[in-house]
Amino acid sequence: MEAVFIVNFGIVGCGYIAGKHANALEQIANARLVAACDTDLKRRTSFEEQYGVSTYENYDDFLKNPDVEAVIICTPSGSHATLGEKAAHAGKHILLEKPFVLDINQGKNLVELCKSKRVKVGVVHPNRVKTVVRALNEAVSEGWFGKITHASAVLRWNRSSEYFNSAAWRGTLELDGGMLFNQAIHNIDLFNWLLGPVDEVFAYGATQLHKIEYEDVCVCTLKLKSGALGMIEAAITLYPENLEESLAVFGSQGTAVLGGKSLSKIKEWKFSKFSEADAKIQIDQLNNESDPMGHKVIIEDFIRAITCNQEPLVSGEEAMKVLYLLNAIYQSIKTNQPVKITTDWSENM
Known part of the structure; x- marks a missing residue:
């Protein structure tokens, strides 16, 4: 019987789009949502109550959670590069909501950092x-x-x-x-x-x-x-x-x-x-x-990228083409x- 590798995810940014990811994760057999992070107490509390996961106010503390293997970044676009770099340094795989980043140099640095840290980086483009x-x-x-x-x-x-x-x-x-x-x-x-x-x-x-x-x-x-x-x-x-x-x-x-x-x-x-x-x-x-559930398909593909050591559907390098x-x-x-x-x-x- 083929082994099933379960990937533990954490979500940073508990706004509207985070709910789509959390709902998708609940429908994927080999994925588990284990933690979330947001600086806003109201959003954090609501997310914790709805999805039953531990939540963090401080992103560095969130990244120290050894159970979190992959981070889904659902924060405002201008914060993606900094949060992504911290996740890569912590050895976490990174799935970013669109857009990848706002700055070419930041994008290049994040792609190269993820390569050096041997973590996957993907971007959410469900269309x-x-x-x-x-x-x-x-x-x-x-x-x-x-x-x-x-x-x-x-x-x-x-x-x-x-x-x-x-x-x-x-x-x-x-x-x-x-x-x-x-x-x-x-x-x-x-x-x-x-x-x-x-x-x-x-x-x-x-x-x-x-x-x-x-x-x-x-x-x-x-x-x-x-x-x-x-x-x-x-x-x-x-x-x-x-x-x-x-x-x-x-x-x-x-x-x-x-x-x-x-x-x-x-x-x-x-x-x-x-x-x-x-x-x-x-x-x-x-x-x-009917269209497939886009976020579910993207996350399933990202899990395969992690477990099979392959590139995700929209990798960091692929996303850079649109950034240019x-x-x-x-x-x-x-x-x-x-x-x-x-x-x-x-x-x-």
């Missing part, structure tokens, strides 16, 4: 395992589109003043990072994963409605290394509620558009290799198939110039 996204990945990978000519990633959402006022870190550059790091990161990750790498970007960003430190609207054009062109549009100014999150790919032999308020349905699915009737059957099947892209977009907004995507460790990626 990669959505049913329709997996289908689009197959279509791109198998060459159904022929020559891909252009593609787009669009996020048209609403974030209210109440949302930004709900926590002091929201809307700040230091801890929130920007709309592209927070709301649009999943769609940008999918665009880069499916169609990248990107060669050059030119972007405009503006703060149109919200009293925040960063953009609430951004439009970006992209040149891909494949020769295709691309467009990213992101906004959190939509009235009165979220309108759509979409991803579209166009080629000489195919057209595909995924949409809905949260990228959940196929809107267009036409390929020369399929008849119209066959394509309709595929659309109906995919649109009626976002850095170039923000640089273009700042300079009003096209910006090439450059890395100084591309050989390692």
Whole structure:
């Protein structure tokens, strides 16, 4: 009988997203939630009562718990690098909620530190395992589109003043990072994963409605290394509620558009290799198939990375690719110039 390795997890940051991880861990046979950490007494107490785990106010004390083998970091984005480095030094595997980190040098340092400490580092991008996204990945990978000519990633959402006022870190550059790091990161990750790498970007960003430190609207054009062109549009100014999150790919032999308020349905699915009737059957099947529980799939994959000594679905190095892209977009907004995507460790990626 094959041995089952149980991985003990601790969660730092007991806010809304931590609940998704805790609920996912309860459904995984070879995972156990053993501890949590938060500086806020009310959140800490509520989490302890709901999930029955020991909780800590002090992160260093939390990391000293010998039962904690892997840490899930669910704190504001700007704290990820520091908390991740401390976890790595403590010999803990690290699963970070999106985004990975906000700064390229911090990201590089964390990836290299995790290598030297022989711990795994992964990033939570559950949209990669959505049913329709997996289908689009197959279509791109198998060459159904022929020559891909252009593609787009669009996020048209609403974030209210109440949302930004709900926590002091929201809307700040230091801890929130920007709309592209927070709301649009999943769609940008999918665009880069499916169609990248990107060669050059030119972007405009503006703060149109919200009293925040960063953009609430951004439009970006992209040149891909494949020769295709691309467009990213992101906004959190939509009235009165979220309108759509979409991803579209166009080629000489195919057209595909995924949409809905949260990228959940196929809107267009036409390929020369399929008849119209066959394509309709595929659309109906995919649109009626339930999505897997994204956080559960991500954690199960991370457990395999630990127990089988393999890379997680979105490793630190994989997440760095999006970080370089976002850095170039923000640089273009700042300079009003096209910006090439450059890395100084591309050989390692």
